[in-house]
Amino acid sequence: MEGNLSNKNGIKMARKILFATILSICASSSKKISIYLDVVGKVLFMLILFALFRWAGLVFMDELSRAVAPFVPTLGGTNGGFGPPPAPPYNDTFFFAAGNNTQDPSAPPGAPELQEPDPLQEPDMDSVKERIRERLRIHRMGGPRFQIDDSEIERIINLKQQILDRMQELDPNNPFWTHYRNRLIRDYIIPSSGGEYKVSTLADKLNALWRDNPTESTIYQDLIRRRDLFHIEALSRGRTGAL
Secondary structure (H helix, E strand, O other): OHHHHHHHHHHHHHHHHHHHHHHHHHHHHHHHHHHHHHHHHHHHHHHHHHHHHHHHHHHHHHHHHHHHHHHOOOEOOOOOOEOOOOOOOOOOOOEEOOOOOOOOOOOOOOOOOEEOOOOOOOOOHHHHHHHHHHHHHHHOOOOOOOOOOHHHHHHHHHHHHHHHHHHHHHOOOOOHHHHOHHHHHHHHOOOOOOOOOOHHHHHHHHHHOOOOOHHHOHHHHHHHHHHHHHHHHHHHHOOOOOO
């Protein structure tokens, strides 16, 4: 009788010890898992933060390079130093030729002579495609559509060409839309905030140019402002700089 009681007490004691051991193991494991998850979470947060900073830096550098490009002299020259800027621009506007002594006899005394600038060097289509690809890649960094499809770039270019064709119809007396097509596609028909338009957005803008009162559309007025700004900048570029 006493032996059975002793055995029961021993079993109860063993169960208590086993239960306490299991609780201790679970508590220890839970603490380790919590520490592990905390470390993993911090690492992921740092990676995301790094990606965001890198994306912001690339966007900033892209916009900065576009802003300072007109003022950066080209490399070259007879002594290996900085040479003169690119060829002077040509457009349908004119600029004042400073220091020119020849003058139209019919012009009033002291009136400056107007001369037509030399043509701007038009970027080739490979340059256009590469710039579009670069902008798409920067603004999609880390996203599900990070890979850039060549067919998407072709659709973007095709829609921009149709927009320029329509602008030529709406503004027929200005050769601006045909003289600088590649430059307009690459550097002008883009969002003011940077990046590149989606195909669907360009399609909407093209449709707006075919609706009633197209000259009141946002895309028309925006491109007209860019055209006028281009002409104003041509006066200051003269023969010493180019876009």
